[in-house]
Amino acid sequence: MEVSAVCRYNISEMRAAFQGTYMEYQDSTRKWSQYNGEVPEPRPGASGYNSSQDLPNNVLDFIKLHPLMYEEVKPANGAPLLVKKNVIYTQVAVDRVQALDGKVYDILFLGTGNGWIHKAVVLGSTVHIIEEIQAFRVPQPVENLIISKQQQSVYIGTQSGVMQLPMSTCRRYISCFDCILARDPYCGWDGEKCQELAETLDRSRLIQDVLHGNMGCLNDSAQATPVQKNRTVLRGDDVLLPCEQTSNLARATWLVNGTEALVEDGQGHFRLGVDGLLVTDMQLEYSGEYQCYAKENGLQALVASYALTVLPEQVVPQLPPTMAHPSWHAASYAYGDMKFIYIAVITVLGSLCFVLSVALLYISCLQKRKGKYNLRVPQASSVELQTVSSNCVSKGSPEEEEEEDLGIFPDGCLQIIPGEAPTLASPSKDAPPAPPPPPPPLPAEFTNGIPTLPNMLRKMNGNSYMLLRQNEEPCTSPLYNSFTEELSKILEKRKHTQLVEKLDESSV
Structure with missing residues (x-):
């Protein structure tokens, strides 16, 4: 539990304690006890020395062994002035x-660990908190507090910045009761408003009661009478009558038709809270005038007034049959219209779902049919690549088709076969497939020639050896002519350059 205490000490008692005897630690008993031996001169703690370098060595040695005083310094009156829970x-x-x-009062400005300032006045052996101020919106500990009498302000320092607050805010008290009950030594009531003593030249008209906080206001005439508000509720309902208290020390008191016997916390249907009076399960006899008073330090002031009226339950009048019949037909017609709308919406949504299902089924059938015509060879490992030129086509004769299967075109064009080279004789259906032959060795000129090949061939990005077959007859395609010429230039150039001995992982 977070608890803070504020204590007041007497300076003369503290001075007497430092003038008394010292304490010494006993190794045999392992306790601190009173030292009655000799004290060196000058006495430790005496005035006139600003640095320990000015003290003799025996005095410094004595201080190391006797750092504590024997006399105990207690707070004035033997107890703390203020003990506050849930506050640091x-x-x-x-x-x-x-x-x-004519008395002098001590005003305390206390900074909290969440950025609040508590302004309090010391009244004998107790402390009265005048007000609580939230200085910073973001909770943060107050690290510095400085009072400026010239500026009549308090400066509050935190990690985020510095804020200036006035030492007194008398204008915020709007009535005589508020001004007197605050018990602020800076403020006094002049009959019309709460004034600051430092700004008032003629103090004979001011009223102030710091010690008791209940003298000066003879009656509640100075208190502004609140406007009466009307509240109307049905029997059996609940109602909340707000009554906001301006002081944390005030207690709310409710009167119903001038008496307080009916309104007691926890009695019947009445519940008292910090925000007002809650009445549950209203009855007809609860109608009347409700008044909320604030009681503090023997004073009472009217805060809120309500005129509460409780109505009986609403009764639906019974209509004759001739009048009730049209309304019944109107209700049935409305119900029929809503039913028709629901059925229409459901029908439209069902139709859309059916159309989408048919469309999806049709598309799936088309894709299956397309796949059936495209897959000519049901062998998964066989992949057919497009040739360099689309101009190299078969002429249609059986002999030419056989040569095309072997990778030889009659017009001298080039065919690229990935993976493995096909055999001359197609294997029978019953015989097991023969293992693929090893890739043919590449000439030394092709070890590093891939980067210089044409872009059309470079885009193939093959990851295995390719078998190039070319007829001796010249190719009639212009693309093949350009490819043959460029390849011849590359091979001629490679004859005069030093080749890399290690072959590439992927070659053509």
Whole structure:
């Protein structure tokens, strides 16, 4: 649990403790005990020395062995001034101000670990928190607090920046009760508004009660009467009557028709909360005038007023049969129209689903039929590549078709066969397939010639050896002429250059 305490110490008691005896650690008992021996001169802690270098060695040795004082310094009045739960105070700054009663009061500005400032006044042995201010929107610890009497401001420092807050905000109290109950030594009521003492020359008209906080306001005439609000609810319903308190120390009190006996927390259908009065399961006898008062330190002020009216349950009038018949027909017609719309929507959606199903079935059939005509050879390992030129076609005779199967074209064109070279005689259906022959050795001129081949051949990107077959007869295709000439130039050039001994992983 997070708890913080604010204590006040007497300077004379602290000075007397440092003037007393020291403590010494006993190795035999392993405890700290009072030291009654001699104290060297000058006495440790005495004024007149700004540096330890000015002290003799015996004094420094004595300080190392006797760092503690024997006398205990307790807070004034023997107890803390303020103990606050769920709050971590990080910084404190104190200001002193003289009130209208002639007494001097200490004003505490306490910084919290989440960026809030608590302004409090010391009243004897207790502390009264005047207000709580959220200085920073983003929660962050307050690291510095500095009071400027000249600027009448408090400067708050955090990691994100510095904020300036006024030491007093008397104008925010709009009534005599608010000004007196705040018990702020900086503020006083002049009969019309709450004024700051530092800005008022004539203080004879001001009213202030810092010590008790309940004197000065004779009646509630200075308190602005709230406007009465009307509330109408049905019997059996619940209703919330808001009553916002401006002070955390105030207690809300409700009166129903001038009496408080009916409204008690947990009694009947009434529930009291910080936001107002909740009435559940309203009854006819709960109608009346509800008034919310704020009670604090013996003072009472009207905060909210309501005129509550509870109506009986609504009764549907019984219509004669002649009047009820048309309405029944109208309801049946409306129901019939809605039913027709639902059926129409369902029919349209079903039709769309049927059409889409038929279209998908038709497309799948077309794809299956297309695949049946395209796959001429049901051998998965056989791949047919397009030749360099589409001009090299068969002439249609059986002999030419046989030569085409062997990779020889009558017009001298070139055919590229990936993988393995076909055999001359086609194997029979019953005989097992013969193992593929090893790839033929490549001439030395083709070891590094792939980068210089034409783009049309380079795009094939083959990952195995290719068997090139060419007839001695010249090719009639212009593309083959250009390829033959370029290949001859490359081979002629390779004769005069040094070749790489290691063959490429993929060659043609």
